[in-house]
Amino acid sequence: MFAVAQFVSAFFNNASSPFFALGSAIIDFTPPWLKDFAIAAFGTNDKLALFISIGVVATVLSALIGLLAKRSFALACTAIIALALVLSSAVASRAATSLLDIAPTVLGAIAGIGVLQWLTRLAAATAPGQGEDAEGSGPSRRTFLLSAALSLATAAIATGVSTSLSASRNMAAAARKALRLPAARTKAKPLPEGVQVEVADMPRFVTPNQNFYRIDTALSVPQIDPNQWSLRVHGMVENEFTVNFDELLGEELVETYLTLTCVSNPVGGDLVGNAKWLGYPLRNLLERAVPQAGADMVLSTSQDGFSASTPLQALTDDRMALLAVGMNGEPLPFEHGFPVRMVVPGLYGYVSATKWVVDLEVTRFQDKAAYWTTRGWSERGPIKMSSRIDTPRPFAKVPAGEVVLGGTAWAQTRGISRVQVQIDDGPWEDAQLAAEASLDTWRQWRFAWKDAAPGTHSATVRAYDAQGKLQTSEKANPVPNGASGWQRLQFTVQ
Numbered sequence: 474m475f476a477v478a479q480f481v482s483a484f485f486n487n488a489s490s491p492f493f494a495l496g497s498a499i500i501d502f503t504p505p506w507l508k509d510f511a512i513a514a515f516g517t518n519d520k521l522a523l524f525i526s527i528g529v530v531a532t533v534l535s536a537l538i539g540l541l542a543k544r545s546f547a548l549a550c551t552a553i554i555a556l557a558l559v560l561s562s563a564v565a566s567r568a569a570t571s572l573l574d575i576a577p578t579v580l581g582a583i584a585g586i587g588v589l590q591w592l593t594r595l596a597a598a599t600a601p602g603q604g605e606d607a608e609g610s611g612p613s614r615r616t617f618l619l620s621a622a623l624s625l626a627t628a629a630i631a632t633g634v635s636t637s638l639s640a641s642r643n644m645a646a647a648a649r650k651a652l653r654l655p656a657a658r659t660k661a662k663p664l665p666e667g668v669q670v671e672v673a674d675m676p677r678f679v680t681p682n683q684n685f686y687r688i689d690t691a692l693s694v695p696q697i698d699p700n701q702w703s704l705r706v707h708g709m710v711e712n713e714f715t716v717n718f719d720e721l722l723g724e725e726l727v728e729t730y731l732t733l734t735c736v737s738n739p740v741g742g743d744l745v746g747n748a749k750w751l752g753y754p755l756r757n758l759l760e761r762a763v764p765q766a767g768a769d770m771v772l773s774t775s776q777d778g779f780s781a782s783t784p785l786q787a788l789t790d791d792r793m794a795l796l797a798v799g800m801n802g803e804p805l806p807f808e809h810g811f812p813v814r815m816v817v818p819g820l821y822g823y824v825s826a827t828k829w830v831v832d833l834e835v836t837r838f839q840d841k842a843a844y845w846t847t848r849g850w851s852e853r854g855p856i857k858m859s860s861r862i863d864t865p866r867p868f869a870k871v872p873a874g875e876v877v878l879g880g881t882a883w884a885q886t887r888g889i890s891r892v893q894v895q896i897d898d899g900p901w902e903d904a905q906l907a908a909e910a911s912l913d914t915w916r917q918w919r920f921a922w923k924d925a926a927p928g929t930h931s932a933t934v935r936a937y938d939a940q941g942k943l944q945t946s947e948k949a950n951p952v953p954n955g956a957s958g959w960q961r962l963q964f965t966v967q
Protein backbone atom coordinates (compact mmCIF):
# COMPACT_ATOMS: atom_id res chain seq x y z
CA MET A 474 0.00 0.00 0.00
CA PHE A 475 2.80 2.38 0.97
CA ALA A 476 4.68 1.37 -2.14
CA VAL A 477 1.80 2.03 -4.52
CA ALA A 478 1.11 5.36 -2.83
CA GLN A 479 4.75 6.33 -3.07
CA PHE A 480 4.93 5.19 -6.67
CA VAL A 481 1.81 7.10 -7.70
CA SER A 482 2.92 10.18 -5.82
CA ALA A 483 6.02 10.39 -8.01
CA PHE A 484 3.67 11.66 -10.68
CA PHE A 485 2.07 14.20 -8.39
CA ASN A 486 3.35 16.96 -6.22
CA ASN A 487 6.26 15.88 -4.03
CA ALA A 488 4.14 16.72 -1.02
CA SER A 489 1.57 14.11 -2.09
CA SER A 490 3.89 11.27 -1.08
CA PRO A 491 2.48 9.75 2.11
CA PHE A 492 6.04 8.80 3.00
CA PHE A 493 7.27 12.36 2.75
CA ALA A 494 4.12 13.79 4.27
CA LEU A 495 4.23 11.42 7.21
CA GLY A 496 7.96 12.06 7.55
CA SER A 497 7.45 15.83 7.47
CA ALA A 498 4.53 15.63 9.86
CA ILE A 499 6.62 13.50 12.22
CA ILE A 500 9.45 16.03 11.98
CA ASP A 501 7.04 18.88 12.67
CA PHE A 502 5.53 17.12 15.67
CA THR A 503 8.75 15.72 17.10
CA PRO A 504 9.52 17.30 20.47
CA PRO A 505 12.78 19.29 20.30
CA TRP A 506 14.65 16.86 22.58
CA LEU A 507 13.90 13.92 20.30
CA LYS A 508 14.85 15.95 17.23
CA ASP A 509 18.16 16.91 18.84
CA PHE A 510 18.74 13.28 19.78
CA ALA A 511 18.01 12.08 16.25
CA ILE A 512 20.32 14.64 14.70
CA ALA A 513 23.04 13.85 17.24
CA ALA A 514 22.68 10.09 16.70
CA PHE A 515 22.21 10.03 12.93
CA GLY A 516 23.70 13.35 11.80
CA THR A 517 22.69 14.28 8.26
CA ASN A 518 21.36 10.73 7.94
CA ASP A 519 18.55 11.67 10.29
CA LYS A 520 16.08 11.75 7.40
CA LEU A 521 17.27 8.37 6.15
CA ALA A 522 16.86 6.96 9.66
CA LEU A 523 13.36 8.39 9.76
CA PHE A 524 12.42 6.79 6.44
CA ILE A 525 13.92 3.43 7.46
CA SER A 526 11.92 3.57 10.69
CA ILE A 527 8.77 4.34 8.74
CA GLY A 528 9.58 1.41 6.42
CA VAL A 529 10.04 -0.97 9.36
CA VAL A 530 6.83 0.22 11.00
CA ALA A 531 5.02 -0.17 7.65
CA THR A 532 6.27 -3.75 7.31
CA VAL A 533 5.26 -4.63 10.87
CA LEU A 534 1.87 -3.00 10.36
CA SER A 535 1.37 -4.98 7.14
CA ALA A 536 2.17 -8.21 8.99
CA LEU A 537 -0.28 -7.31 11.76
CA ILE A 538 -2.98 -6.48 9.24
CA GLY A 539 -2.25 -9.81 7.56
CA LEU A 540 -2.75 -11.62 10.88
CA LEU A 541 -5.92 -9.66 11.48
CA ALA A 542 -7.20 -10.73 8.06
CA LYS A 543 -6.99 -14.36 9.17
CA ARG A 544 -9.68 -13.59 11.76
CA SER A 545 -11.75 -11.12 9.82
CA PHE A 546 -11.10 -9.79 6.37
CA ALA A 547 -13.49 -6.90 7.00
CA LEU A 548 -11.63 -5.88 10.12
CA ALA A 549 -8.33 -5.91 8.22
CA CYS A 550 -9.85 -3.73 5.52
CA THR A 551 -11.05 -1.32 8.18
CA ALA A 552 -7.51 -1.19 9.52
CA ILE A 553 -6.16 -0.33 6.06
CA ILE A 554 -8.78 2.38 5.62
CA ALA A 555 -7.98 3.78 9.07
CA LEU A 556 -4.30 3.83 8.13
CA ALA A 557 -5.12 5.55 4.84
CA LEU A 558 -7.10 8.17 6.77
CA VAL A 559 -4.13 8.87 9.03
CA LEU A 560 -1.84 9.14 6.00
CA SER A 561 -4.29 11.34 4.10
CA SER A 562 -4.50 13.75 6.97
CA ALA A 563 -0.71 13.79 7.09
CA VAL A 564 -0.66 14.69 3.39
CA ALA A 565 -3.44 17.24 3.79
CA SER A 566 -1.61 18.83 6.70
CA ARG A 567 1.33 19.74 4.49
CA ALA A 568 1.64 23.16 2.93
CA ALA A 569 0.99 23.39 -0.79
CA THR A 570 -1.14 20.28 -1.09
CA SER A 571 -4.56 20.04 -2.67
CA LEU A 572 -7.30 17.44 -2.46
CA LEU A 573 -5.78 15.76 -5.52
CA ASP A 574 -2.64 14.98 -3.54
CA ILE A 575 -4.59 12.46 -1.46
CA ALA A 576 -5.06 10.35 -4.61
CA PRO A 577 -1.79 8.39 -4.20
CA THR A 578 -2.76 7.36 -0.68
CA VAL A 579 -6.27 6.35 -1.75
CA LEU A 580 -4.90 4.30 -4.66
CA GLY A 581 -2.37 2.82 -2.27
CA ALA A 582 -5.14 1.73 0.09
CA ILE A 583 -7.10 0.14 -2.76
CA ALA A 584 -3.99 -1.73 -3.89
CA GLY A 585 -3.35 -2.77 -0.29
CA ILE A 586 -6.83 -4.26 0.02
CA GLY A 587 -6.35 -6.01 -3.34
CA VAL A 588 -3.07 -7.61 -2.28
CA LEU A 589 -4.56 -8.56 1.08
CA GLN A 590 -7.50 -10.26 -0.59
CA TRP A 591 -5.20 -12.15 -2.94
CA LEU A 592 -2.97 -13.33 -0.12
CA THR A 593 -5.94 -14.22 2.11
CA ARG A 594 -7.42 -16.40 -0.63
CA LEU A 595 -4.08 -18.09 -1.13
CA ALA A 596 -3.73 -18.61 2.62
CA ALA A 597 -7.25 -20.03 2.89
CA ALA A 598 -6.59 -22.46 0.08
CA THR A 599 -3.38 -23.50 1.81
CA ALA A 600 -4.79 -23.81 5.32
CA PRO A 601 -4.66 -27.34 6.69
CA GLY A 602 -7.97 -29.21 6.59
CA GLN A 603 -9.35 -26.94 3.90
CA GLY A 604 -7.67 -28.43 0.88
CA GLU A 605 -9.16 -31.55 -0.68
CA ASP A 606 -6.14 -33.58 0.24
CA ALA A 607 -3.37 -33.12 2.74
CA GLU A 608 -0.70 -33.74 0.09
CA GLY A 609 -1.83 -30.46 -1.40
CA SER A 610 -2.65 -30.32 -5.08
CA GLY A 611 -3.76 -26.71 -4.48
CA PRO A 612 -1.32 -23.95 -3.65
CA SER A 613 1.17 -25.10 -1.06
CA ARG A 614 2.34 -23.28 1.99
CA ARG A 615 5.49 -22.60 0.01
CA THR A 616 3.47 -20.86 -2.72
CA PHE A 617 1.84 -18.65 -0.13
CA LEU A 618 5.10 -17.69 1.52
CA LEU A 619 6.63 -17.06 -1.88
CA SER A 620 3.69 -14.82 -2.89
CA ALA A 621 3.87 -12.88 0.34
CA ALA A 622 7.61 -12.41 -0.06
CA LEU A 623 7.06 -11.38 -3.67
CA SER A 624 4.53 -8.72 -2.59
CA LEU A 625 6.98 -7.38 -0.07
CA ALA A 626 9.82 -7.32 -2.60
CA THR A 627 7.66 -5.60 -5.21
CA ALA A 628 6.65 -3.06 -2.61
CA ALA A 629 10.28 -2.41 -1.69
CA ILE A 630 11.36 -2.05 -5.32
CA ALA A 631 8.44 0.23 -6.23
CA THR A 632 9.24 2.38 -3.23
CA GLY A 633 12.90 2.53 -4.20
CA VAL A 634 12.22 3.42 -7.84
CA SER A 635 9.65 6.06 -7.03
CA THR A 636 11.72 7.57 -4.26
CA SER A 637 14.62 7.98 -6.64
CA LEU A 638 12.18 9.55 -9.12
CA SER A 639 11.21 12.12 -6.53
CA ALA A 640 14.85 12.41 -5.56
CA SER A 641 15.67 13.66 -9.05
CA ARG A 642 13.24 16.50 -8.37
CA ASN A 643 14.96 17.23 -5.13
CA MET A 644 18.31 17.16 -6.94
CA ALA A 645 17.00 19.75 -9.39
CA ALA A 646 15.68 21.92 -6.56
CA ALA A 647 18.93 21.63 -4.63
CA ALA A 648 20.97 22.38 -7.76
CA ARG A 649 18.88 25.45 -8.48
CA LYS A 650 19.27 26.66 -4.93
CA ALA A 651 23.04 26.19 -4.99
CA LEU A 652 23.43 27.78 -8.43
CA ARG A 653 25.29 31.07 -8.64
CA LEU A 654 24.89 32.53 -12.11
CA PRO A 655 27.91 34.32 -13.56
CA ALA A 656 27.69 38.06 -14.03
CA ALA A 657 26.75 39.32 -17.48
CA ARG A 658 29.64 40.47 -19.68
CA THR A 659 27.20 42.91 -21.21
CA LYS A 660 24.94 44.42 -18.59
CA ALA A 661 21.43 45.56 -19.37
CA LYS A 662 21.18 49.25 -20.18
CA PRO A 663 20.11 50.79 -16.85
CA LEU A 664 16.43 51.62 -16.75
CA PRO A 665 15.89 55.32 -17.32
CA GLU A 666 14.12 57.17 -14.57
CA GLY A 667 10.39 57.39 -15.10
CA VAL A 668 9.67 54.07 -16.80
CA GLN A 669 7.05 53.66 -14.09
CA VAL A 670 4.18 56.17 -14.23
CA GLU A 671 3.04 57.61 -10.93
CA VAL A 672 -0.44 56.16 -10.96
CA ALA A 673 -1.87 53.99 -8.21
CA ASP A 674 -2.61 50.34 -9.09
CA MET A 675 -0.28 50.22 -12.08
CA PRO A 676 1.64 46.98 -12.62
CA ARG A 677 5.38 47.19 -11.94
CA PHE A 678 7.47 48.01 -15.01
CA VAL A 679 9.57 44.93 -14.20
CA THR A 680 7.22 42.06 -13.40
CA PRO A 681 8.30 40.18 -10.26
CA ASN A 682 8.93 36.49 -11.05
CA GLN A 683 6.14 35.28 -8.81
CA ASN A 684 3.63 37.53 -10.63
CA PHE A 685 4.86 36.66 -14.10
CA TYR A 686 2.15 34.97 -16.16
CA ARG A 687 2.70 31.29 -16.77
CA ILE A 688 1.48 29.48 -19.87
CA ASP A 689 2.51 25.99 -20.91
CA THR A 690 1.25 22.51 -21.62
CA ALA A 691 3.12 20.92 -18.71
CA LEU A 692 0.82 19.14 -16.25
CA SER A 693 3.70 18.71 -13.87
CA VAL A 694 6.53 21.20 -14.14
CA PRO A 695 9.70 19.54 -15.50
CA GLN A 696 12.40 19.31 -12.83
CA ILE A 697 15.68 19.21 -14.68
CA ASP A 698 18.99 18.85 -12.89
CA PRO A 699 21.27 21.30 -14.73
CA ASN A 700 24.09 18.75 -14.47
CA GLN A 701 21.97 16.44 -16.62
CA TRP A 702 20.92 19.16 -19.04
CA SER A 703 22.33 19.58 -22.51
CA LEU A 704 21.21 21.26 -25.71
CA ARG A 705 21.64 19.61 -29.06
CA VAL A 706 22.04 21.88 -32.09
CA HIS A 707 21.59 20.03 -35.37
CA GLY A 708 19.77 19.82 -38.70
CA MET A 709 20.71 22.00 -41.67
CA VAL A 710 24.02 23.14 -40.19
CA GLU A 711 27.69 22.67 -40.99
CA ASN A 712 28.57 21.89 -37.37
CA GLU A 713 26.28 19.84 -35.21
CA PHE A 714 27.15 20.09 -31.54
CA THR A 715 25.85 19.70 -28.01
CA VAL A 716 26.40 22.17 -25.18
CA ASN A 717 26.03 21.39 -21.51
CA PHE A 718 25.12 23.79 -18.74
CA ASP A 719 28.66 24.56 -17.58
CA GLU A 720 29.76 25.31 -21.12
CA LEU A 721 26.79 27.61 -21.56
CA LEU A 722 27.60 29.50 -18.35
CA GLY A 723 31.20 29.82 -19.56
CA GLU A 724 30.08 31.82 -22.61
CA GLU A 725 29.83 35.61 -22.64
CA LEU A 726 26.41 36.18 -21.18
CA VAL A 727 24.23 39.18 -21.90
CA GLU A 728 21.52 40.82 -19.86
CA THR A 729 18.51 42.47 -21.44
CA TYR A 730 15.01 43.68 -20.60
CA LEU A 731 12.36 42.07 -22.76
CA THR A 732 8.58 41.93 -22.66
CA LEU A 733 7.12 38.48 -23.29
CA THR A 734 3.60 38.14 -24.69
CA CYS A 735 1.25 35.20 -25.13
CA VAL A 736 -0.67 34.83 -28.39
CA SER A 737 -3.74 33.92 -26.30
CA ASN A 738 -3.76 37.32 -24.63
CA PRO A 739 -7.10 38.97 -25.39
CA VAL A 740 -7.33 42.71 -26.00
CA GLY A 741 -6.84 44.27 -22.55
CA GLY A 742 -5.53 40.99 -21.12
CA ASP A 743 -2.62 40.33 -18.81
CA LEU A 744 -0.77 37.41 -20.44
CA VAL A 745 2.21 39.68 -20.84
CA GLY A 746 5.15 40.33 -18.57
CA ASN A 747 8.45 42.16 -18.57
CA ALA A 748 11.66 40.81 -17.06
CA LYS A 749 15.42 41.25 -17.08
CA TRP A 750 16.82 38.13 -18.75
CA LEU A 751 20.35 36.79 -18.54
CA GLY A 752 21.50 34.49 -21.29
CA TYR A 753 23.63 33.66 -24.28
CA PRO A 754 22.70 35.28 -27.61
CA LEU A 755 21.21 32.63 -29.92
CA ARG A 756 22.86 34.53 -32.75
CA ASN A 757 26.27 33.47 -31.39
CA LEU A 758 25.19 29.89 -30.83
CA LEU A 759 23.89 29.60 -34.40
CA GLU A 760 27.02 31.27 -35.77
CA ARG A 761 28.94 28.35 -34.34
CA ALA A 762 26.55 25.88 -35.99
CA VAL A 763 26.71 27.65 -39.40
CA PRO A 764 23.22 27.23 -40.87
CA GLN A 765 23.08 25.99 -44.46
CA ALA A 766 21.56 27.93 -47.34
CA GLY A 767 17.82 27.30 -47.64
CA ALA A 768 17.21 26.91 -43.91
CA ASP A 769 14.59 29.39 -42.67
CA MET A 770 13.40 28.02 -39.33
CA VAL A 771 14.66 26.74 -36.00
CA LEU A 772 12.47 24.14 -34.35
CA SER A 773 13.12 24.26 -30.62
CA THR A 774 11.92 21.37 -28.50
CA SER A 775 11.51 21.14 -24.75
CA GLN A 776 12.25 18.23 -22.49
CA ASP A 777 8.51 17.59 -22.19
CA GLY A 778 7.87 17.53 -25.93
CA PHE A 779 6.58 21.03 -26.66
CA SER A 780 8.03 22.64 -29.76
CA ALA A 781 8.15 26.08 -31.37
CA SER A 782 9.01 27.19 -34.90
CA THR A 783 11.05 30.37 -34.93
CA PRO A 784 12.15 32.11 -38.14
CA LEU A 785 15.92 31.64 -38.40
CA GLN A 786 16.21 35.32 -39.17
CA ALA A 787 14.73 36.35 -35.82
CA LEU A 788 17.50 34.37 -34.13
CA THR A 789 20.35 35.68 -36.25
CA ASP A 790 19.51 39.36 -36.91
CA ASP A 791 20.55 42.07 -34.49
CA ARG A 792 17.66 41.66 -32.03
CA MET A 793 18.65 40.14 -28.69
CA ALA A 794 17.26 36.60 -28.85
CA LEU A 795 18.59 34.70 -25.85
CA LEU A 796 19.12 31.23 -24.56
CA ALA A 797 18.17 32.45 -21.10
CA VAL A 798 19.35 31.09 -17.76
CA GLY A 799 18.41 34.00 -15.49
CA MET A 800 15.24 35.97 -14.83
CA ASN A 801 15.30 39.17 -12.78
CA GLY A 802 18.59 38.33 -11.11
CA GLU A 803 17.93 34.71 -10.19
CA PRO A 804 18.08 31.36 -11.98
CA LEU A 805 14.91 30.77 -14.00
CA PRO A 806 12.10 29.58 -11.74
CA PHE A 807 11.07 25.97 -12.56
CA GLU A 808 7.73 27.17 -13.99
CA HIS A 809 9.56 29.55 -16.28
CA GLY A 810 11.90 26.98 -17.81
CA PHE A 811 14.76 26.11 -15.45
CA PRO A 812 17.54 25.56 -16.32
CA VAL A 813 17.38 27.03 -19.85
CA ARG A 814 14.72 28.60 -22.07
CA MET A 815 14.51 30.81 -25.12
CA VAL A 816 13.26 34.40 -25.26
CA VAL A 817 12.97 36.29 -28.54
CA PRO A 818 11.97 39.95 -28.90
CA GLY A 819 8.92 40.57 -31.06
CA LEU A 820 7.53 37.02 -31.29
CA TYR A 821 4.70 35.47 -29.29
CA GLY A 822 5.83 32.85 -26.80
CA TYR A 823 4.30 29.90 -28.66
CA VAL A 824 6.70 30.38 -31.58
CA SER A 825 9.79 31.40 -29.68
CA ALA A 826 9.94 31.14 -25.89
CA THR A 827 10.51 27.40 -25.42
CA LYS A 828 11.04 26.58 -21.75
CA TRP A 829 13.11 23.57 -20.59
CA VAL A 830 14.65 23.65 -24.08
CA VAL A 831 16.87 20.69 -25.01
CA ASP A 832 16.97 20.60 -28.80
CA LEU A 833 17.39 23.10 -31.64
CA GLU A 834 16.92 21.84 -35.15
CA VAL A 835 17.76 24.18 -38.01
CA THR A 836 15.24 23.34 -40.72
CA ARG A 837 12.63 24.80 -43.07
CA PHE A 838 9.03 25.84 -42.47
CA GLN A 839 8.00 23.62 -45.37
CA ASP A 840 9.57 20.56 -43.71
CA LYS A 841 8.62 20.78 -40.05
CA ALA A 842 5.67 22.01 -37.96
CA ALA A 843 5.63 22.99 -34.29
CA TYR A 844 3.30 21.95 -31.48
CA TRP A 845 0.66 24.68 -31.87
CA THR A 846 0.94 24.88 -35.65
CA THR A 847 -0.43 21.34 -35.88
CA ARG A 848 -3.33 22.51 -33.68
CA GLY A 849 -4.60 25.34 -35.82
CA TRP A 850 -2.33 28.24 -34.92
CA SER A 851 -0.16 30.11 -37.42
CA GLU A 852 3.34 28.85 -38.06
CA ARG A 853 4.62 32.39 -37.54
CA GLY A 854 3.64 34.68 -34.69
CA PRO A 855 4.98 38.23 -34.71
CA ILE A 856 3.55 40.17 -31.76
CA LYS A 857 0.80 42.62 -32.72
CA MET A 858 1.06 46.14 -31.37
CA SER A 859 -1.28 46.50 -28.42
CA SER A 860 -2.35 49.01 -25.79
CA ARG A 861 -4.18 48.43 -22.57
CA ILE A 862 -5.92 50.35 -19.79
CA ASP A 863 -4.69 49.07 -16.41
CA THR A 864 -6.59 51.51 -14.25
CA PRO A 865 -9.43 52.15 -13.62
CA ARG A 866 -10.56 48.52 -13.88
CA PRO A 867 -13.66 47.80 -16.00
CA PHE A 868 -16.86 48.91 -14.19
CA ALA A 869 -14.86 50.52 -11.38
CA LYS A 870 -16.45 53.37 -9.43
CA VAL A 871 -14.19 56.40 -9.14
CA PRO A 872 -14.68 59.71 -7.33
CA ALA A 873 -15.59 62.78 -9.39
CA GLY A 874 -13.05 65.44 -10.21
CA GLU A 875 -9.81 64.46 -11.90
CA VAL A 876 -9.76 60.81 -13.03
CA VAL A 877 -6.30 59.49 -13.85
CA LEU A 878 -6.09 56.61 -16.28
CA GLY A 879 -2.97 54.48 -16.51
CA GLY A 880 -1.93 51.75 -18.88
CA THR A 881 0.64 49.90 -20.91
CA ALA A 882 1.42 49.60 -24.61
CA TRP A 883 3.82 47.38 -26.52
CA ALA A 884 5.19 46.84 -30.01
CA GLN A 885 8.33 44.82 -29.35
CA THR A 886 11.29 45.48 -31.69
CA ARG A 887 9.55 48.61 -33.02
CA GLY A 888 8.73 50.67 -29.94
CA ILE A 889 5.78 52.85 -28.99
CA SER A 890 5.85 56.55 -29.95
CA ARG A 891 2.38 57.69 -28.96
CA VAL A 892 -0.70 56.58 -27.04
CA GLN A 893 -4.12 58.22 -27.34
CA VAL A 894 -7.21 58.03 -25.18
CA GLN A 895 -10.79 58.77 -26.08
CA ILE A 896 -13.40 59.44 -23.41
CA ASP A 897 -16.90 58.44 -24.56
CA ASP A 898 -17.18 59.69 -28.14
CA GLY A 899 -14.98 62.70 -27.57
CA PRO A 900 -11.80 63.63 -29.42
CA TRP A 901 -8.68 61.43 -29.29
CA GLU A 902 -6.19 63.00 -26.93
CA ASP A 903 -2.53 62.22 -26.37
CA ALA A 904 -1.62 60.40 -23.19
CA GLN A 905 1.61 61.17 -21.38
CA LEU A 906 4.21 58.50 -22.13
CA ALA A 907 6.54 57.09 -19.49
CA ALA A 908 10.24 56.89 -20.32
CA GLU A 909 11.16 54.22 -22.86
CA ALA A 910 13.50 51.47 -21.63
CA SER A 911 14.03 49.84 -25.01
CA LEU A 912 12.19 48.96 -28.20
CA ASP A 913 11.74 45.42 -26.85
CA THR A 914 9.91 46.39 -23.68
CA TRP A 915 6.45 47.65 -22.98
CA ARG A 916 5.85 51.33 -22.24
CA GLN A 917 3.54 52.80 -19.63
CA TRP A 918 1.29 55.82 -20.10
CA ARG A 919 -0.99 58.04 -18.03
CA PHE A 920 -3.90 60.24 -18.94
CA ALA A 921 -5.58 62.75 -16.65
CA TRP A 922 -9.21 63.44 -17.38
CA LYS A 923 -9.59 66.81 -15.71
CA ASP A 924 -13.29 67.36 -15.14
CA ALA A 925 -14.85 63.94 -14.98
CA ALA A 926 -18.61 64.38 -14.79
CA PRO A 927 -20.64 61.93 -12.67
CA GLY A 928 -22.19 59.07 -14.63
CA THR A 929 -21.09 56.06 -16.62
CA HIS A 930 -18.33 56.65 -19.15
CA SER A 931 -16.19 54.71 -21.53
CA ALA A 932 -12.52 55.04 -22.28
CA THR A 933 -10.79 53.70 -25.39
CA VAL A 934 -7.06 53.44 -25.99
CA ARG A 935 -4.85 53.07 -29.07
CA ALA A 936 -1.14 53.27 -29.76
CA TYR A 937 1.29 54.23 -32.53
CA ASP A 938 4.60 52.52 -33.13
CA ALA A 939 7.90 54.36 -33.60
CA GLN A 940 7.30 54.65 -37.35
CA GLY A 941 4.00 56.41 -36.63
CA LYS A 942 1.88 53.43 -37.65
CA LEU A 943 -1.48 53.32 -35.86
CA GLN A 944 -2.58 50.19 -33.98
CA THR A 945 -5.29 48.46 -35.98
CA SER A 946 -8.88 48.88 -34.85
CA GLU A 947 -9.83 45.65 -36.60
CA LYS A 948 -11.09 43.13 -34.05
CA ALA A 949 -9.51 39.68 -34.16
CA ASN A 950 -9.65 36.73 -31.79
CA PRO A 951 -6.42 35.22 -30.46
CA VAL A 952 -6.67 32.22 -32.84
CA PRO A 953 -4.79 31.86 -35.15
CA ASN A 954 -2.14 34.55 -34.68
CA GLY A 955 -3.09 36.98 -31.91
CA ALA A 956 -5.91 39.33 -30.88
CA SER A 957 -6.27 42.84 -32.22
CA GLY A 958 -8.57 45.83 -31.80
CA TRP A 959 -8.77 48.83 -29.47
CA GLN A 960 -9.62 48.21 -25.83
CA ARG A 961 -12.69 50.05 -24.63
CA LEU A 962 -13.93 49.83 -21.06
CA GLN A 963 -16.60 51.42 -18.90
CA PHE A 964 -16.36 52.96 -15.48
CA THR A 965 -18.57 55.09 -13.29
CA VAL A 966 -17.75 58.51 -11.93
CA GLN A 967 -19.62 59.05 -8.67
Ligand SMILES: Nc1nc2c(c(=O)[nH]1)N[C@H]1C(S)=C(S)[C@@H](COP(=O)(O)O)O[C@H]1N2
Nearest residue numbers: 686687688689690735775779822823826828
Ligand atom coordinates in the same frame (compact mmCIF):
# COMPACT_ATOMS: atom_id res chain seq x y z
N1 LIG B 1 8.17 23.80 -22.89
C1 LIG B 1 7.24 24.73 -23.13
N2 LIG B 1 7.63 25.99 -23.39
C2 LIG B 1 6.72 26.94 -23.64
C3 LIG B 1 5.34 26.64 -23.65
C4 LIG B 1 4.95 25.30 -23.38
O1 LIG B 1 3.76 24.95 -23.40
N3 LIG B 1 5.92 24.38 -23.11
N4 LIG B 1 4.43 27.64 -23.89
C5 LIG B 1 4.89 28.82 -24.61
C6 LIG B 1 3.95 29.91 -24.53
S1 LIG B 1 2.48 29.71 -25.36
C7 LIG B 1 4.22 31.08 -23.88
S2 LIG B 1 3.20 32.40 -24.02
C8 LIG B 1 5.45 31.22 -23.05
C9 LIG B 1 5.10 31.66 -21.65
O2 LIG B 1 6.24 31.73 -20.86
P1 LIG B 1 6.07 31.94 -19.30
O3 LIG B 1 5.21 30.83 -18.79
O4 LIG B 1 7.45 31.94 -18.72
O5 LIG B 1 5.40 33.28 -19.12
O6 LIG B 1 6.15 30.01 -22.96
C10 LIG B 1 6.26 29.29 -24.16
N5 LIG B 1 7.15 28.21 -23.92
Ligand SMILES: [Mo]
Nearest residue numbers: 735736822823
Ligand atom coordinates in the same frame (compact mmCIF):
# COMPACT_ATOMS: atom_id res chain seq x y z
MO1 LIG C 1 1.41 31.66 -25.30
